[in-house]
Amino acid sequence: MEHGHPGGASERRARILAATERLLRRYGPAKTTVADIAREAEIAVGAVYLEFASKDAIVEELSQEQHRAVMAAMRGAAAEGDRPFCDRLRAVFDARARSFLSLADGGAHACDLVHCQSRAVKAAHARFCDEERALLRDLLVRGARAGELHVEEPEVAARALLRAYASFAPPWLFEGPREEVESALAAVHRIVLYGLVRREP
Incomplete structure (x- = not known):
């Protein structure tokens, strides 16, 4: 720990994370080493290990931050106003696609923090998938209770929606022409979501 500087450790941690993020955007996790991170952060290699047990621990924290930002956008969309539940579900998927696509503007390897072969990124993404499934399940349950949606098994329905x-999530979201995403997403909304609407017998 850095004595005489109460905020030293947290400041050092922030520098390590910022340096790692810059490197990952340029080179990706596989080609970034702890020595690279220390050099970029202008600290000793040993100081990196005072804050993080491994490179994977740094990458996982950064990946979690990216996934948390996407989840926050999805939750914000789910909570907007008193709109019908189908419209809320649509807004959630739109927010997810927009949030992931915005990462692509951050550099050649910017999307690696939400999808790559790194164990750390896979771990963060698995937690994100659990959270998004829970968010969808909650919306489906509430929509069914409100009499708007026809959903017999919310968990099964949430998994089916995902x-x-x-194709509107990593890695497939990044593979097609970006300009086609919005129209394709709107078409899927029409085909998939509005079939959930409860209709009078």
């Missing part, structure tokens, strides 16, 4: 929208 499969239906898989």
Whole structure:
């Protein structure tokens, strides 16, 4: 720890994270080493290990931050006003796609923090998937209680929705022409979501 500087450790941690993020955007996790991170942060290699047990621990924290930002956008969309639940579900998927796409503007490897072969990124992404499934399940349950949606098994329905929208999440979201995403997403909304609307017998 850095004595005489109460905020020294947290400041050093922030410098390490910022340096790592810059490197990852340029080179990706596989080509970034702890020595690279220390050099970029202008600290000793040993100081990196005072804050993080490994490179994977740094990458996982940064990946979690990116996933948290996406989840915050999705939760914000889910909570907007008193709109019908189908419209809220649509807004959630739109917010997810926009948030992930915005990462692509951050450099050649910017998307690696939400999708790559790194164990750390996979761990962060798995937690994100659990959270987004829980968010969808909650919306489906509430929509069914409100009499707006026809959903017999919310967990199964949430998983099915995520499969239906898989191409609008990493890695597939980044592979097609960006200008086609919005129209394709709108088409999937029409086909998938509005079939959930409860209709009078």
